Amino acid sequence: MSHPARTLPRFLALLLFLPVVASGLPQQTTYESPPVNYSRTRPVDAVAELTARIAAGRATVEFERGQGFLKAVLRELGIPFSSQSLVFSKTSFQRQWINPRAPRAIYFNDDVYVGWVQGGDVVELASQDPQLGSVFYTVDQDPAAPAKFRRQTDNCLQCHDSTGLTLGVPGVTVRSIFPAADGQPRFSLGGFRTTFRSPYEDRWGGWYVTGSHGDLRHMGNVTYPDDPNPEMKQFRDKGANVTDLSKRFDPEPYLTDTSDIVALMVLECQTFVHNLITRANHETRLAVLQSDELNRALGAPLRPLTEGSRRRIGYACEPLVEALLYSEEPPLPGPVKGNSTFAADFEKRGPFDRNGRSLRQFDLSKRLFKYPLSYLVYSRAFAGLPPEARDVVSKRLQEILAGRDDKPAFRHLSAEDRRAIQEILAETFPKLLPAPGK
Numbered sequence: 001m002s003h004p005a006r007t008l009p010r011f012l013a014l015l016l017f018l019p020v021v022a023s024g025l026p027q028q029t030t031y032e033s034p035p036v037n038y039s040r041t042r043p044v045d046a047v048a049e050l051t052a053r054i055a056a057g058r059a060t061v062e063f064e065r066g067q068g069f070l071k072a073v074l075r076e077l078g079i080p081f082s083s084q085s086l087v088f089s090k091t092s093f094q095r096q097w098i099n100p101r102a103p104r105a106i107y108f109n110d111d112v113y114v115g116w117v118q119g120g121d122v123v124e125l126a127s128q129d130p131q132l133g134s135v136f137y138t139v140d141q142d143p144a145a146p147a148k149f150r151r152q153t154d155n156c157l158q159c160h161d162s163t164g165l166t167l168g169v170p171g172v173t174v175r176s177i178f179p180a181a182d183g184q185p186r187f188s189l190g191g192f193r194t195t196f197r198s199p200y201e202d203r204w205g206g207w208y209v210t211g212s213h214g215d216l217r218h219m220g221n222v223t224y225p226d227d228p229n230p231e232m233k234q235f236r237d238k239g240a241n242v243t244d245l246s247k248r249f250d251p252e253p254y255l256t257d258t259s260d261i262v263a264l265m266v267l268e269c270q271t272f273v274h275n276l277i278t279r280a281n282h283e284t285r286l287a288v289l290q291s292d293e294l295n296r297a298l299g300a301p302l303r304p305l306t307e308g309s310r311r312r313i314g315y316a317c318e319p320l321v322e323a324l325l326y327s328e329e330p331p332l333p334g335p336v337k338g339n340s341t342f343a344a345d346f347e348k349r350g351p352f353d354r355n356g357r358s359l360r361q362f363d364l365s366k367r368l369f370k371y372p373l374s375y376l377v378y379s380r381a382f383a384g385l386p387p388e389a390r391d392v393v394s395k396r397l398q399e400i401l402a403g404r405d406d407k408p409a410f411r412h413l414s415a416e417d418r419r420a421i422q423e424i425l426a427e428t429f430p431k432l433l434p435a436p437g438k
Contacts (some may be wrong), residue, residue: 003114004305005043031133031169035285038132039153046111046380049139050076050195051149061147066253068141069123070116074255079109082342084246085267086259089179089206094120099183100223103208103259108267110379113172118253125149126172131169132386133278169282174268176205178224186224196368197328201236203352204264208248211261212241214334221248243339260338265368266346269326273374276320277381278331283316284389305388321352324374324393325400327409329367336364351378353427357420373397373421377432394432402435403434 042048053059053076061072074081088103093116098104106397107114115124122138129135136152174197177191185191185206192202204220221239224230244257251257291309292302305313322328343362352358359375362368376382385393399405401418425433 005340011073014285027361029075031282035289036112036132036282041132043127043129043132043135043151045127045132045133045135046077047125047127047149047395048150049131054147063141063143063147067255068143069117069147070114070140071255072147073114073139077109077112077114078109079112079114080342080429081344082254082257082258082260082340083107083109083263083267084259084340085264086208086254087206088183088208088249089177089185090183091175091185091206092117092122092124094122095183100179100181103249104204105254106267107255108201108209108270110270111381113271126379128274128278128379130380131281133282134172134274135170169275169278171269171278173275174264174271176203176219177321178209178219178230179206180226181223183223186226188228189224189230194268195272196265196326197330198268199330200333203268207264208242208245208259209239209260209261209264210242210340211336211338212243213261213336216240216333216336228387231358236421256340258338258340260340260342261336262338262346262364263340264363265336265341266342269368269374270376273323273376274322274381276323277376277379278387280313280320280389281381281385281392284313284386287316288388313388314395317389317396319401321393321396322409324377324397325410326367326369326372326374327412329412331366331373332364332368335367351428353424355423357424358428359421359424371420372417372426373425377425390432397433 032040050059050061052060059076061069063069063074064071073079083106085106085108086103087106088098088100090098092098092104092115094104097117097119102118104117107116111128113126120141122140125137125139126134127137128322137149138152139147139149174194175191176194178186178189180186183206191205192198194203201219202218203218207220209218209220217233217236217240219232219236219239221242222235224235245251245259287309290306291305294306295302343364346361347358347360349360350358357371359371359373359377361368361370363370396405400410400413401422403415403418422433
C-alpha cells in the first residue's frame with residue numbers, strides 16, 4: 001500500500017484551484033458528467049505526452065542526487081529553472097517539510113506547473129489539458145524505481161476544484177496568506193486569492209519575493225506575529241526590495257537562489273487565465289450538448305444553437321476576453337526588475353512579428369506587459385476551446401481592438417495598444433484576428 005502522502009497530493013503551495021464565480025453562470029456545472037467526463041477521459045496534456053515518449057524509449061527521466069527527478073522532469077517539459085517561485089507557508093499536503101527555512105519551489109511554463117519540496121515524497125505536477133483543464137500527477141521520489149507519472153483525481157480535486165478559487169473547474173491559482181514564524185497560516189487574519197487584478201499590497205503573503213521594485217509594497221518575505229491587528233506598513237516595508245535570500249534559508253538545495261518578482265507576477269496572471277479558459281471550454285461544451293438535446297427532443301435540427309445556449313457561451317467567454325486583455329490591472333507605482341534570467345528566458349520564446357514585437361515582451365514600468373493581450377492565446381489550452389467559444393472570443397477581440405466597445409473594462413487600451421495588438425496577431429496568429437482593414 002502506498003504511503004498516505006503519496007496518495008493525497010493537494011497542489012496547495014498557494015497554488016490552488018479556481019471555482020465558478022457568480023457571473024450569470026449556472027452553479028451546478030459538473031465536469032464529471034458528459035460532455036467532459038473528467039476522471040474517465042484519457043488526458044492528452046504535456047505530461048501524458050511525456051509519459052508516452054518515455055514508454056516509447058524517446059525520453060528518459062533520471063533520478064539525480066539532491067532534487068531527485070525534478071531536474072529531468074523540468075528539462076523534458078521545457079520548463080526553465082528561472083521560473084522558480086518559492087512559497088514557505090504550510091499550505092501543501094507535504095507541509096511537514098515546508099517552513100521559512102525550507103520553502104517549497106514552484107516551476108512553470110505555459111502548460112505545466114511543477115512543485116518540489118526538500119525531503120518530499122513526490123514531485124507534483126498540474127498540467128493543462130486542452131479539454132479537461134488542470135490534470136494532476138505525482139512522481140514518487142524513489143531512486144530505486146523508474147519515474148512514473150501517476151494521475152491523481154479525487155484526492156487533488158478536494159482542493160483543486162472550488163467555486164471561490166478555481167471557478168468551479170479543475171485548476172490552479174495563487175493565494176496570499178499571513179504566515180506565522182513556522183509557516184503555519186494565521187487563519188484568523190484571512191487571506192487573498194491573487195491575480196493580476198489584485199492590489200500589490202495584498203500579494204505574496206507566505207512567498208519569498210526577490211528583485212527591486214521601488215515604492216511597490218507586498219506581503220512577501222516576512223512572517224506575522226500572533227496579533228489580531230498587525231501593523232501592515234511595517235511588515236510590507238521589511239519585505240520590500242529583497243535581492244538576497246541566503247540569510248532566510250540555505251539556497252544550495254534549490255535550482256536557483258531567487259524567487260523572482262516578475263515570475264510571480266506572470267504566475268498569478270497565468271493561473272487565472274488558465275482557469276477561465278477551462279471554464280469557457282466546459283461551459284461551451286455543455287451548452288452545445290444541452291442545445292442539441294433540446295432540439296432533438298423538439299424534433300428540430302440540431303443547429304443553430306438555442307438562444308439560451310448562445311447566452312451561456314457568451315457569459316462564459318466574456319470574463320475570459322477581459323482577462324486576456326488584462327482589464328482591471330492596477331498600474332505599477334514604479335519600475336520593477338527581477339534578479340534572475342526569467343524575464344529574458346520568457347521573452348525570447350516569441351513568436352515575433354516582422355518588427356520584433358511579441359505578446360511576451362514586458363513593460364515593467366507602468367504595467368506587466370508591453371502589449372496587453374495574453375500570450376496564452378498561443379497555448380494548447382486556448383487551442384482546445386470549442387469552435388463556438390473561439391468564435392465568440394475572436395468576435396469580441398475584433399470589436400474591442402477596433403474601438404467598437406467602450407466598456408470601462410477596455411478603456412485601459414490606448415489606440416496605440418489596439419493597433420499594435422492587431423498587427424502582432426495578424427502576423428503571428430491570423431486565424432484569431434485578421435489584419436487591420438480586412
